[in-house]
Amino acid sequence: MGTTSGYEIAEAAFADIESFFLSTVNFQINRELYVKSMKGNAAITGSGKAARVRLSYEFCNYELSALEDYIFILTIICHELAHYLNFHNEYKDETELDSVALESRADHFGAQILMVLITFGSKTTRLMKQVDAAINPTAITKSIGKSLRSIYDEIYIIGSSELYPEPKLRVGISIAGYLSFYHRYFGSLPEQFTISFLLTVVREGNLSGLLEGFDESQQESVVEKITSAHTQLLERFPLMISGFKEKFGYFLTSRFDASENDRTKHRMMLEKHVSEFELS
Structure with missing residues (x-):
């Protein structure tokens, strides 16, 4: 096994995301790295051309040699990328519900x-193999489960506030996000695959008790x-759903103008997979 750092993981992720856009768009992720005296380790700040991803000095210098730690760090980066790609910094929160909605969307x-990054990102997958040369889908799924537990313990619980979804719910939202990727990847959610994925994630992360008992x-x-906010943002920032190379746009865009019935059916289908299978 080799080692890498938060900085290298971030730069690989940023480069991969940029490569998912058409060259004519000239899309670049503005970033400010090795920020000292920063509150927290990762954030989006600024607006317009000044919008940027900020990562702390400690985050960038963090060294790791385990695949689950790589996924942990990448999860934090991807949460901020979700805010950045959806132009959340351009939306003014007026209520706690506004904040909870945007944070829910960023988790999902x-x-x-x-x-997308660990499947199609050339620089990300190369760096992951540097950490673990024997990497395979099963090892990745196990690491997702372990890292999600660490995220819950070290970020969701410690950073809990009324401006975020409750910690247990954030775990469920994240799992639904993984399944949304696979739903698009396969064109549906094959039951046997989904059961295997969920069992592995939940068992490796000891998450079974976290997928129940939250306030819905x-x-x-x-x-x-989420729908109303992103519909407004989409009208102002069409790059939310355009500019991607076709293959990647399929995975990295959401049609917030879809009918309420279609959105409801899709959400219920994902929730069914999370809630109805025996995961203990």
């Missing part, structure tokens, strides 16, 4: 971005707010 879309009373309002 961030999980999709993660799966706010979810309908959150989904409505």
